[in-house]
Amino acid sequence: MRIGDGLMGILVTALGIAIFWYASGFPNTSGSYYGPAFVPQIIGIGLVICGVILTLRGLCAREAGSFGFSLDYPFDQPRAAPAIGLVLAAILAFVFLGEALGFQIITFATLLIAFIWTRGGLVFCASLALGLTVAFDLIFRVMLKVPVPSGPLIELIY
Amino acid sequence: MGADLLAGLAIVAEPSVLLTIIASAMFGFVVGALPGLTATMAVALLVPVTFLLHPVAAIASIVSASAMSIFAGDIPGALLRMPGTPASAAYMEEAYALTRKGEAGFVIATSATTAAIGGIFGTAALILASPALADMALQFSSFEFFWLGCLGLSCAVFVSGDDVPKGLIALLIGLLISTVGMDYGTAYPRFTFGSNELMDGVSFIPALIGMFALPEIVRSLSSTKTIDDVPQLGSKESWSKVRVALRKYWTGALRGSSLGTVIGALPGAGADIASWISFAVAKRFSKEPKKWGTGHIEGIVSAGASNNAALASAWIPALVFAIPGDTITAIAIGVLYMQGMNPGPTIFINNADMVYAVFIVFLIANLLLVPFGWAAMRVAGTILRIPQGLIAPTLLVMASIGAFAINNDMFGLLVMLALGVLAFLMNGAGLPLAPTVLGIVLGQIVEKNLIQSLISTQGDVFAFFERPLSAFLGVLTILVWTVPLVRFAYGRFRPKVR
Known part of the structure; x- marks a missing residue:
């Protein structure tokens, strides 16, 4: 299977936003800045940044498969x-x-x-x-x- | 020291001890070569047997089984693209690429020889520098461990290929998986979605099996091409290539052994981090960068030596301060206590002959790697001649039972399946798997030490650079990230010479 950079970028960005949003619901019972959401939110931001880079790369490449996916060997075989x-x-x-x-x-x-x-x-x-x-x-x-x-x-x- | 060494030699020369070493090596070899079963599991399974043995034989069984299973973990990685241990995942792609060129015997023989070299180097350090290295290891605080973890994670991104954004995405996915389970500071369940099984996090071994084994099994079952189309090198040619490789990359073996020894001596670091960092350093300083990724032995020489060096040096804090360097030494400390050999500084006074006997066992166990490597090489040819249609279903069953065996729980199979699907998508998107694996392994260590450090300094970021060792590791990590960026910018913006 081959997933284009643009499509992957969109998926990764969406994942990053979802992680950030979901983690913002974690209660911070310790009262400090470094509660359970601290690291997941950093990860979410990182995923959004990298996802945007991949999406832009897909846009700049202007290739046919940048925003699609296709099957390559051996996954295109009947087996x-x-x-x-x-x-x-x-x-x-x-x-x-x-x-x-x-x-x-x-x-x-x-x-x-x-x-x-x-x-x-x-x-x-x-x-x-x-x-x-x-x-x-x-x-x-x-x-x-x-x-x-x-x-x-x-x-x-x- | 001389008298203690002779006394130790006399203890090891007992036929029962020698027999235990060989039997445990065989056991470790089988367990290590089975995908999903780790060196830690081999050692844990030996614990009930150690009750029946003489104290030195008991420790010998642990040393011998762990050294052999760490090496044997390279075999399924090289032959079937399924890493036997997290450490062998670092160089599995290179090993498998060499196998596809018909050099499986060369890979296994190199792996065995460098593991023996690294193990003997680590043992020499254990004998000569135990107190000094243990002292250094004890100076590590949460700051140093945080930076060391970051250094390991950075290495994973840079060894995985030229596409840094994709490497970074893969790493972030691994880190995200490592956050599943109870939060370190507040015990709040994150991303568990009500599942009790996920409270302790994603079990690492089923994840590893799923990521590497499942896509490969599906690929083998779907494919009509087979690896046995490639003629494999004979035993004689393989060993002669090993000699050439060792002459050419002896500095890599030495560097890997040294790095493995230092990293292994750090409590909680162990062979996995040592292997990944050694592989990254070897790649960084390689004179043949274009050969990497196509089946190049240099990284295997370095990281293979590092694995077993770390395994030996992990005993330094264990013996000197009773602090486990990794999970294997944690079990070993328990066995030492049960056998009346209380680890700590006094062990060198109260049980000096026993300690030297353990050192000699280390040397023997590492020397045994070479004949076992030779045997594995002979078997490798047979395995590669078996049709994929028979191997893939067999591996599927082995992977499933291996995933179950980690926690004796069906949930391990679901973790394996989920991570297998993730790896399938990542392969399709061209995302490397290596940074994800290291993210899962190191994520909790990095997060724990980051939060611990931030809380202790009330968020003062400069505190991460106050201690000399921490500052050194911090600057090193920052350099690892900035130097490629500066090079990239320099290459892009420098004036063009006509």
Whole structure:
């Protein structure tokens, strides 16, 4: 993806204004000048200044893409959308289904789906996904004592 | 000193101690090479084991695991563009660019060798100058720490490329992320939006994984080109290139080791700041500025040495004053107390042989980096031959479990995802990631010391220049910002020679 300087400048300026405005609502219970809003407001001002510089640069450049965005390699490929979908789905599955299903099942499912999509061959992909799931379980849960949720497999494992 | 040194040598020569060093090195190597798992985590995981060990073996396990995991953190950065540690993020882009040229073995071998050089340099400083350096470190107040933090942040902007406004935006985004959570002075929750998980701020490691790993995983899954198209250098050629690089950039290795030693000795500074500052200084004084960013080894030589030098010198305040130089030595101090070796000035009187044994362990642990580096180099070739279609999903799972493992909390995965999206947008806008990372790392340190200093002087800005050390660091920081501006103005307005 490519975002033009002008567009980025506008976004950064807007972010700076939003930060400054939001931080001005922080209560200063300490009574000094250096309350919770002090540093965020400096950051907000800095973002506005830099955003304006980028916007002006975009205006001066007068290039076609200065205030737009485009997709470049590899995100212009047909594989990009499913790749982003796969990554998002896997992370959200770990977050929202991790406790119920357990990390082992989600790990296996993620690897199996991704391997089949990228390589094909069900038996090879399933064997590799299973082997890696067992390896991750041994490294993280057994060796490094990371308390990963195990879901319905908990009785089988412990 | 001689008798204590011999007594220390006798303790270390025990087979159980030697075995502990090697086993801990292997453990540190595995943990450090896994993205998301840090040297601190490797040490923390070893603490329960240390209860069962002889005091020297217990400390040896910590020293050995931390030295190895800091080095091993460079491996995923070089091979997969996923930094294993915040310190290795400083030179990851150069390392990865070299890998794409077929020089992965050269990068890893250089990293291992310079880490060993830096570690031995830091250990020598630890042995010879502990009291003097610790004394200097204790003179640092909030003013000096504020300027040191600013110097680190400035370095991040200038090492990230020629586009200073974009570097500055990236830095401000990092600083903004560091303000999330309870305010230092008033404990007011800032930008938490009602989330309890954000009260302690944005967890750094999931953020690091998200910023570097997620865009790379998506890129790998979307791409049809693979890195294994590039033939990699063999082991023999890689080592001969290391020798050439060390002969050429020996001053960089020395400078990185010295900077790492001094910065590591400052309580709270540590290997991360040392690495970033060393990388920036190497870039600033490089005779080949055009090679930077295209896969240039000079910065890796300097910053790689700095990492492990800082790791060793962080033990100076820990041993002499029981003040932790970083999180690893904070854990080590606890282990020292539990083993009856009370750190402080008296440790050199009451447990002199033990202290010298620890010094010898440092030397051995750093020497072990070279054979482990050789092994990593052999494995690197195999890893790079694995198709991206198999590596990317595996990394996705590793990154997810790594993000969970930091706080044993699913929220780490959401932080990883959010920062991954941010990094994706930043990549698209041409904003460098390095200043954002350093902004997140140093933001709280800089803000805390700024507020502390301003409150203590009731807002007197000149107080930041009253103490000699503070004035020196302050002027240095201002020079870092003004010299490029003056040069730019001079270049723009000087009369044109016909």
